[in-house]
Structures are given as structure tokens and as C-alpha cells.
Amino acid sequence: MDRPLVCVGALVWGRDGRVLLVRTTKWRGLWGVPGGKVEWGETLLSAVQREFEEEVGLTLRDVQYAQTQESVLSEEFHRPAHMLLVDFFASTDGTEIQPNEEIEEWAWVHLHEALDYPLNAVTRTLVTLALRQGEQ
Template identity: 30%
Template sequence: MRRIHVMAAVIRDAERRILIAKRPDDAHQGGLWEFPGGKLEPGESRLEALQRELHEELGITVQQARPLIDLQHNYPDKHIRLDVWEVSEFTGTAHGAEGQPVRWVTEHQLPSYAFPAANQPIVAAARLPQRYLITPDCAATEVLQGIEHAIDAGISLIQLRQTQLDIQDYEALCEQVLQRYGARATFMLKGDQPPADRRAGWHLTSRQLRAMCEQPPPTRPLPAERWLSASCHDAEELQMAERLGVDFAVLSPLLPTASHPEASPLGWEQAHAMLNNCRLPVYLLGGLTGDDLAAAHNAGAQGIAAIRGLWNQP
């Protein structure tokens, strides 16, 4: 079986817009939009290949880049590795050096463009931040203060957990949080049913995920325009999350944690092996802080999820 290693890039400008390019009409999946890149050549490092391809295709020189998501696809006659990096700094003016149309778009505009099906996890990864905050169990006033502090610190994806509350009190707090902060951050809510407020996404427990996948074929319980995520603890649950069509997953526990001392940690090596066979953006959870972001990226993760590691951090 042929093995093909393809580099691709989510390129951001100073305004955080993302560059996309249109495939030639006569090419495979012609007329669709894609993220620029090309094949890794023998003897090249991944970064060298990315720099060469983007210079040839767009006339830019990459200054700063990091791994974003690594996707594996098996076909009857070949194995494709789609190795996607985020480019945050470059020199030169990006243009279609090979005659291809290019366009700068915002994260919110990305879903309105037609991409190949294999690119959909990249679209999600490009729209998701590096940090996913999970709120701790505490009084409502402390939750509101902590969320305010987190948003001011640049955190834009927050799971409202609050396991100490009954259903009515939790729903009341969710409504208060969304009214106050819904325009400033994306909130993932918990519960037995999808959140009624369309501004919020739904985070599934691993038990909910398994229950939904027991009834074939698994059907995504939210429309595509709303975020759906799931907690996973092993490779089987990651595969279930893929089949259900979630937008991103959380894999835990990576390291020993005070909140779940009885859980057996995965460790970096095992987590990397699981992510290597996953076609979703995945956050690593368990004993991590912002200092672990680079290690998480190198392991193939979208970033980190945390309670203590991100709550009330400077």
C-alpha cells in the first residue's frame, strides 16, 4: 500500500483571519475549498516541507508554526496522512502563485464554505481554541467571577460543569451565564437533553456517548451549527465520538489528578498513540496547566482541558 504524507496549513493573518484556497475545477473534488499545502518529499522534515509548499503555492515564508491536527485516512490502494499545522507568523503577501483563487475568511465564516469531507475536522480545529476551561464546583457568585476572569485572560471555550447543583439550579445558572457572557465566549453545557438555548453547545458524558452509539446507526443529536463534544477515556470511546459526529472530544485522565485519584492515568505515550488514530480535535485532560500546551500539541492534541489548571490563573 502506498503511503502519502501530505502537509496542510491553517494560516492566520494579524487579524486572525484564515487563508483558504479553491481547488481547480478539473482536479479531484474540484471547485471545493481547501487548506493550502502539499506532499512531504523524501529527506524533508515536516516543517521544511510546509515552508517549501507554502512558498511555492502562496509566495510566503513561514516564520512560526505548530502542529494542529494529524489525520490518517486508509483507502483500498493508499494510506494518506494529512498533517495539518497552524501558521501564526509569516512574511510576504499571500497570493495564488499557481493561479488558484485564495481568500481570507474569519473563523465564523469557515463553515459556510464547501470543503472536502476529509477536511471537516480541520475546519473544527481551526475554529477551536487551545484551552478548554471546565468550571469547578463552587458557589454561583464565584462561578460568575471566575468566568469573568477567565474570559478577560483570553479563554473562549468553557464547560459549565457544576455537579453540586440540581437540575433547576443548574439551568438557572446556565441562563444567567449565557445572558451575561454568551456573546464573549462559547459555553458547553451538561445535561440529559440538548441545551434549549441555541447559543450553547452540549458536552456528553462517556456514558451518554456509549448509550447513543448503542442504537445503530448513531445519529448526531444536535444540528451541525451547534458544538457537540464528548468525554472519552479510551480508544473505543474516541471511535464512538467519531461515529456520532461530535465536533471535538476530551481524553482523560492524562496524568494523576486530585479529583479522580482512583483513575489510572493514560500518560503521554499512550495518549499520543490514541490520538494518532483519531480523526477529531481532542483536548487532553488531567493534571495539566497552560505550561503543557506545547507537549499537548506535539502529542497530536488540540490543546488542554482543565479545571484547576485554568481556573483563576493569571
């Protein structure tokens, strides 16, 4: 029986105040943030740190919970999936991206410029939350 997948991702700020966006093979050409599935026995924090190391070679710090979203059979995703997405905000000291095979393109952008990218819906929600929190 299929069950929802628990996934993690993070909107990450570099030292210069810009955030990292990536275009991956899994979101049909749309941009998002690095992340992936939580493995059995792994905490959410460990999962998001591992995924960033694997996908872009960055070490995260100051990881903070942002929100939880649900994506049920999104046409934006490359295959039918039901995902619970646990999103974080984090920082990194590195800026040199070491992409794995999933990452097709990446950009460091100012947060207010991120919405100009063709983002997948779950990343658009995460960026909008970050912008709202920045206004408070």
C-alpha cells in the same frame, strides 16, 4: 507497490486575524488550505513551509502541530489516493498571495466564516478543531 502519501497543510492566520482558504485544482472545486507532499529527507516543518512558499508565496511563522488525519480513496480528491495528512496551525505577516498553477481562488476569512465555504472534509475537520480550541 503503492504506499500512503505523507502530506502537510496548515491553517494560517494573517495579521488581521483572518485565515487563508484556497480552492485548488486537486479537490474537485472544494476549498481547503495550501499544502502538499513531503519530499524524501524533508522534515514536516520544512515541507509545510516550502509548500506555502511554492503555492501562495507566503512565509510562515509560529508553526504548531495541530493534528494528523487519514484520507483513504476520498471521492473529493481528483484521483485515487491514500494520504496521511499532518496539519499545522501557523501565522504569516504577508497578505499578498502569489498563486501557483494549482491555486484557482483564495480568500482571507474570519475563522467562524470558514465553515460557510464548501470545504473538503479534511479542512472542515481542521477548521472545527481551531474553533474548538478557540473556545477553551
